[in-house]
Amino acid sequence: MSQPISLQDLSETDRQPLVHLENEDLMPLPDPLGSPAEDHAWTPLSAQCVERFECALDDTCAVNVPRPKTPEQEKELVARFLSGLDKLFDKENNWTFLQPLLLTMEHCTGCQTCAKSCHIFEASGFNELYRPTYRSEVLRRLYFRYVKHGGLLSAWQHGSIHLNWPLVARLIELSYRCNLCRRCAQSCPIGCDNGLVAHELRKLFSQEMGIAPREIHEQGSMLQLKAGSSTGMTTEIVKDNVAFIDEDISERTGIEVRTPWDVKGADVLLIHNAGEIMAWPENPGAFALILTLAGVNWTMSSELAGYDSINYGLWYDDAQMARMALKHVEAARKLGVKQIVVGECGHAHKALCVTADRLLTGDLNIPRTSWLPLVRDIVFSGKIKFDPSRNDFPVTLHDPCNMVRLMGVVEPQREIVRALCPQFREMEPHGVENYCCGGGSGFAIMSGNNFPDWRFHVAGRKKMEQVLQAFADCIGPETPKYLCAPCSNCKGQLRDMLAYYDLWEKNRILYGGLVELIVNAMTEVKPGFIEWEWR
Amino acid sequence: MIIAVYLSMYAGLLLFVGGCIWRIREYARLPFHLRWELYPVPHEEPSRAKHGGSYFESGDWWLSSQTMHSRGDWMAMFREIFLLRGLWEFNRSLWLPSFLFHFGLYLAIAALGCGLLAGSAGAAFAGGALAPLAILLGAVCRWTGMAGAGLVLLGAALLLEERLANPALRNYTKIGDIFNLIFFLAAFILLGTGFFVQTAPVDAVFRGALRFDRSLHVAPVAGMGVVLASALAAYIPFTHMSHFIAKYFTWHSVRWDDRRNARDGALESEVAASLRKRPTWAAAHIGADGQRSWAEIAAINPAEEVRK
Ligand code: SF4
Ligand code: SF4
Ligand code: SF4
Numbered sequence: 059m060s061q062p063i064s065l066q067d068l069s070e071t072d073r074q075p076l077v078h079l080e081n082e083d084l085m086p087l088p089d090p091l092g093s094p095a096e097d098h099a100w101t102p103l104s105a106q107c108v109e110r111f112e113c114a115l116d117d118t119c120a121v122n123v124p125r126p127k128t129p130e131q132e133k134e135l136v137a138r139f140l141s142g143l144d145k146l147f148d149k150e151n152n153w154t155f156l157q158p159l160l161l162t163m164e165h166c167t168g169c170q171t172c173a174k175s176c177h178i179f180e181a182s183g184f185n186e187l188y189r190p191t192y193r194s195e196v197l198r199r200l201y202f203r204y205v206k207h208g209g210l211l212s213a214w215q216h217g218s219i220h221l222n223w224p225l226v227a228r229l230i231e232l233s234y235r236c237n238l239c240r241r242c243a244q245s246c247p248i249g250c251d252n253g254l255v256a257h258e259l260r261k262l263f264s265q266e267m268g269i270a271p272r273e274i275h276e277q278g279s280m281l282q283l284k285a286g287s288s289t290g291m292t293t294e295i296v297k298d299n300v301a302f303i304d305e306d307i308s309e310r311t312g313i314e315v316r317t318p319w320d321v322k323g324a325d326v327l328l329i330h331n332a333g334e335i336m337a338w339p340e341n342p343g344a345f346a347l348i349l350t351l352a353g354v355n356w357t358m359s360s361e362l363a364g365y366d367s368i369n370y371g372l373w374y375d376d377a378q379m380a381r382m383a384l385k386h387v388e389a390a391r392k393l394g395v396k397q398i399v400v401g402e403c404g405h406a407h408k409a410l411c412v413t414a415d416r417l418l419t420g421d422l423n424i425p426r427t428s429w430l431p432l433v434r435d436i437v438f439s440g441k442i443k444f445d446p447s448r449n450d451f452p453v454t455l456h457d458p459c460n461m462v463r464l465m466g467v468v469e470p471q472r473e474i475v476r477a478l479c480p481q482f483r484e485m486e487p488h489g490v491e492n493y494c495c496g497g498g499s500g501f502a503i504m505s506g507n508n509f510p511d512w513r514f515h516v517a518g519r520k521k522m523e524q525v526l527q528a529f530a531d532c533i534g535p536e537t538p539k540y541l542c543a544p545c546s547n548c549k550g551q552l553r554d555m556l557a558y559y560d561l562w563e564k565n566r567i568l569y570g571g572l573v574e575l576i577v578n579a580m581t582e583v584k585p586g587f588i589e590w591e592w593r
Numbered sequence: 594m595i596i597a598v599y600l601s602m603y604a605g606l607l608l609f610v611g612g613c614i615w616r617i618r619e620y621a622r623l624p625f626h627l628r629w630e631l632y633p634v635p636h637e638e639p640s641r642a643k644h645g646g647s648y649f650e651s652g653d654w655w656l657s658s659q660t661m662h663s664r665g666d667w668m669a670m671f672r673e674i675f676l677l678r679g680l681w682e683f684n685r686s687l688w689l690p691s692f693l694f695h696f697g698l699y700l701a702i703a704a705l706g707c708g709l710l711a712g713s714a715g716a717a718f719a720g721g722a723l724a725p726l727a728i729l730l731g732a733v734c735r736w737t738g739m740a741g742a743g744l745v746l747l748g749a750a751l752l753l754e755e756r757l758a759n760p761a762l763r764n765y766t767k768i769g770d771i772f773n774l775i776f777f778l779a780a781f782i783l784l785g786t787g788f789f790v791q792t793a794p795v796d797a798v799f800r801g802a803l804r805f806d807r808s809l810h811v812a813p814v815a816g817m818g819v820v821l822a823s824a825l826a827a828y829i830p831f832t833h834m835s836h837f838i839a840k841y842f843t844w845h846s847v848r849w850d851d852r853r854n855a856r857d858g859a860l861e862s863e864v865a866a867s868l869r870k871r872p873t874w875a876a877a878h879i880g881a882d883g884q885r886s887w888a889e890i891a892a893i894n895p896a897e898e899v900r901k
Contacts, residue, residue: 065764141875151872153624153887158847160623165839168765169691171684186764195765215769215832244631247679248836249843254629268876280878284896376627377879380891397655411649415854416627416864417891423856425655435652466632466647466851490632490645 063186065196065217068232069225073114076187076228083183085519088526090533091559098558100515101508112227116187118512120234120504121271123227132223135267139226140204142266146258147205154376159258162250163201166194172242172252177493177520178235188516190242190252193232196225197255230269233259237498237517238373239459244490256499260374270374274500278370279378283385287332287366296365299335300342300358307343311583315346320393321357326432327395328356329386329410331403331546332366334571338549338593344573345401345429351582352436357393364389367406368546372413373499383414387422397425399432402571404458404545405498412465428461430470430544433576437474443581446478451538453479453575454528456521456552457492458545466490471544471572478579479540485524493520495543497551510554518555525552525567535566538590544572562592594816595809599802605823612830613838620842624870625863631848635665647851659853666849673840675699690755694748694777700741701781704795707734712799731796735788738795742785749777773834780821787815 067076081094091097103113113119126132145151147160172190173179182188195217202208202216219225236256243251263269282288287296300317307315318324328349334341349356358365363385371379387410390398400406411426418424436442455475461467468489475482485492495502496518504513529539541556543549552569561567568590578587633645641650642665648654672678677695680688711730753774756766792812793801798819801809811819829835854860868888872881878895885893 138875145872145874149624150870151874153867153870154627155629157620157623157626157842158629161620161839161843161847165833165836165843166765167833167836168762168770169680169684169687170761170765171680171687173761174683189761191765214772215767217767240631243848245679245683247673247677247683249840249848251629251847265874265876265879268878280896283894377874377890380887381894384891412628412630414627416625416860417868418854419861419865419868420856423854423861427652427654428649431650431652462645463632464630465649466630466634466637466641466645467649468632468644468646469641470650 065192065199065219068196068228069220069222070114071222071224073224075114075116077116077185079117079182079185079515081515083185084515085181085183085523087519087523088530090561090565091522091526097515098511100511103507107507112231113507114224115228115231116235116512118509119231119507120509121230121269122506123230123269126223136221136223136226138267139262140221142262143200143204145266146262147201152258152261155254155258155261158251158254162194162252162254163198165248166191166198166250167248168195169247172246172250175241175245176252177239177241177496178237178517181516181519187232188235190236193229193236193259194250194252194255196229196232197259229259230263232256233263234271234500234504235512237459237494237496237501239494239498240463241459241491241493244463257373261376264375265377271500271504271506273504273506274370274374275378278368278500278503279375279382282363282366282368282370283378283381286362286364288368288370289332289336289366291332291335291366293360293362293365296332296335297360299339303335303339303343304346306339307347310343311347311577311580311587313347313351313582315343315350317342317346318357319360321355323394324355324357325396326354326356327359327364327390327393327398328401328429329359329365329367329389329398329406330401331368331406333368333546333550334402335365338546338571340574340587341402341571344571344577344587347577347580347583348433348436348442348573351580352439352441354432354436356399357395359389359393361385361389361392367400367403367410369406369409370500372405372409379409379413380417383410383417384422386410387414387418387424387426390424391421395424397427399427399429401429402544402546402549402573404460404547407458407467408460408464428465428467428470430461430467433573434470434473437477437576444478444576444579445581446480446579448579448585449479449575450481451540452481452483452529452532453540453542454483454485454525455488455572456485456495456525456541456543456545456548457488458543458548459492459494459498461545462492463490474572474576475542478575483528485528493524495521495548495551496555497547502547502551502554510558513551514555514558518551521552522555522559529565529567533565535564538566538568540575540588541567541569542572542575543569557592568592594813595801595807595811598798598811598816598819599805601820601823602798602802605826608827609830612827613835616830616835616838620838620846625867626847628850629847630851634849634851635669636661636663636849637665637851638662639665648853655853655855658855659851666845670844673844687755690748690751692748693744694752697741697744697746697748700737701745702741704734704738704741707731707737708796708799711796712801712803727796731794734796734799735794739785739788742781742788745777745781746785749774749781753778769832773832776821776825776828780818780825783814783818783821785818787812787818790814 081097112123199219240253369382714727
């Protein structure tokens with residue numbers, strides 16, 4: 059049921075959360091997760107967190123904005139917000155997204171078509187706070203009032219809103235209740251983009267006020283710019299780890315693999331999400347094996363950030379995004395490679411291949427592309443022999459929004475799984491109409507306070523429903539099932555959710571990437587590459 | 594009365610055209626932005642467009658130039674403009690009211706066109722060779738206009754009911770939205786009623802307006818209808834109802850804008866110009882001082898600065 063909250067509630071000064079969700083309020087899930095009573099209880103926010111931080115939106119707190127101590131401080135923060143608001147609509151400051159933002163601000167009809175497409179709104183039991191237009195409408199009213207300096211006539215036409223610090227503080231949190239998956243934008247009959255609104259709000263908070271969740275700023279983009287990777291791995295460590303992976307893969311598959319580093323003039327510079335190297339080493343290992351067997355002239359780079367494709371700036375900060383994209387192409391330029399190929403990471407695909415396309419000129423404008431067509435072509439080239447019966451278990455495919463809806467890489471992954479996985483079944487809907495896994499826009503790596511409770515119960519709920527439906531005919535533990543997610547971020551979210559709901563232990567649903575399925579089906583490789591063990 | 598009718602027609606048309614030009618210029622002059630397309634993109638190669646794929650699905654795409662299959666765009670635009678495909682697919686319950694309303698408007702615009710043509714044909718060649726054409730166009734104008742007014746009224750009434758009755762729209766409906774629908778209802782009720790009373794036919798009004806013929810008689814209700822409709826036309830470009838303009842940009846400049854920035858291609862110079870802009874964002878890690886350009890800011894490593 060939709061909660062009767064209004065836009066004005068955002069300015070409430072009592073510092074009470076505007077909504078509270080119970081398991082019973084949420085969108086029902088199919089079995090074995092059908093009983094709200096048996097679902098996990100939400101961990102309440104700690105008293106210390108509520109005391110220190112602005113947590114007056116809902117049941118959780120993502121950003122940890124310190125509470126101002128005096129009314130003067132509040133005033134100053136509101137003034138900084140207003141100055142950022144002006145810059146958001148200024149050509150020098152926001153040339154990067156001004157046109158789509160303005161069109162969204164000035165032409166929404168309020169028809170609510172987008173609401174039907176948002177997995178977060180639906181999963182929350184259609185809670186008004188999470189309606190895609192709720193935050194957009196707040197920004198829209200602020201825009202007409204403070205940027206366009208609208209008076210009474212404007213308020214009559216565009217509505218009004220009371221600006222104060224509680225509103226700004228709640229808006230900061232609310233900008234982190236959207237996966238930026240842009241499924242809502244796809245359905246808008248005008249072409250307005252509520253995902254973009256969340257993105258632009260995050261930018262305002264980061265670029266003007268220096269406010270962003272620690273996990274994506276200090277421990278994310280800043281750490282990557284400092285150490286070379288948000289995992290903290292420096293060049294020496296990453297090389298050590300990859301050497302270990304090479305050894306392990308060679309042993310497991312019976313085929314000698316050695317990852318080439320810093321090969322000048324290579325055809326392909328492969329950049330992984332370095333999280334793979336740490337958490338799922340079989341993934342870079344499988345890549346190395348496939349490229350080696352196919353005889354591709356490839357390399358990895360040991361330059362700062364040249365070995366970690368992630369680009370968290372995409373979610374919250376244009377400057378950080380541009381900086382990271384530059385680091386990636388500079389690594390490629392130094393080596394003089396022909397192309398950069400991005401490994402299994404959705405947001406890295408989108409950031410480097412699509413968004414950064416209009417940031418690069420001259421010798422930095424190096425072709426950047428997805429690993430999928432390259433590997434699809436290898437799979438169908440006949441250079442490697444496959445035995446699909448090795449993959450004869452139920453497989454479903456999660457579509458990372460960043461590769462699919464936002465980049466148009468839809469079929470290559472399907473061609474591969476259709477050819478190599480006899481029991482492949484699609485989720486519904488899929489392809490460009492997919493649902494986000496719930497980890498998008500940074501959520502998969504955000505685990506402060508009780509945020510995971512919200513992330514699993516709300517953001518990831520729709521995806522869980524899809525997964526359970528895709529495996530409905532074999533949901534029992536007697537059949538091992540493979541949820542294929544060719545994106546590190548999605549994989550992290552799916553791992554956490556499957557663990558939270560015990561779906562590996564009880565129902566034998568394992569998650570993993572796509573290259574693992576490819577290697578598992580290679581006849582040259584010792585059988586059993588996929589080990590059916592939880593990690 | 595007739596003078597007021599003519600003046601309002603001229604003013605309405607002028608403001609409508611002027612307002613539209615102003616809005617188009619506003620959006621067209623906004624800076625080139627980062628790529629932000631959404632798939633499916635219909636001008637992709639047809640075998641890919643059908644599943645929403647892009648050129649990124651093929652290897653070595655940069656070795657050949659990008660081809661745009663504009664037929665796909667035209668088909669998609671036709672379906673969106675005339676059949677409201679988006680609503681049909683994603684919000685079926687709103688499709689009928691919206692379709693009636695928009696289709697009614699298209700008919701009304703067609704009637705306007707026929708009326709103008711009939712008026713000019715009649716005015717220029719009164720009693721001459723084009724007289725039968727003027728008579729035919731006049732009849733088409735009257736009947737199309739009538740059908741259009743009927744559909745607009747039905748659609749607007751249903752949309753108004755939706756606005757008032759659907760709790761989901763409560764937070765998002767402004768007084769202005771209700772006013773807009775009532776404005777449409779009032780203008781088209783008067784225009785429609787004008788059809789049934791003793792008055793000069795619409796095409797005659799157009800002819801009269803072209804010649805500034807003060808002898809023409811229009812009934813007050815029909816005259817009021819024209820005045821109100823002209824005011825409505827003048828008002829639309831200055832409200833969110835000008836989404837017919839916005840949609841051109843949201844589709845062509847955002848959702849479907851997948852133009853590649855090819856090395857040494859035309860887009861590169863636009864990129865270079867954007868990178869010369871000088872932001873003033875205040876957060877310390879950005880390092881903007883109003884002097885540094887975007888390119889210089891992108892080259893800063895704030896983590897290194899912190900380490901020093
Ligand atoms: S964003 Fe689009 S779909 Fe959503 S309410 Fe506005 S116009 Fe309608
Ligand atoms: S971008 Fe995705 S998560 Fe955000 S409002 Fe739209 S549909 Fe919902
Ligand atoms: S985490 Fe995965 S599914 Fe979710 S937005 Fe990112 S790419 Fe999309």
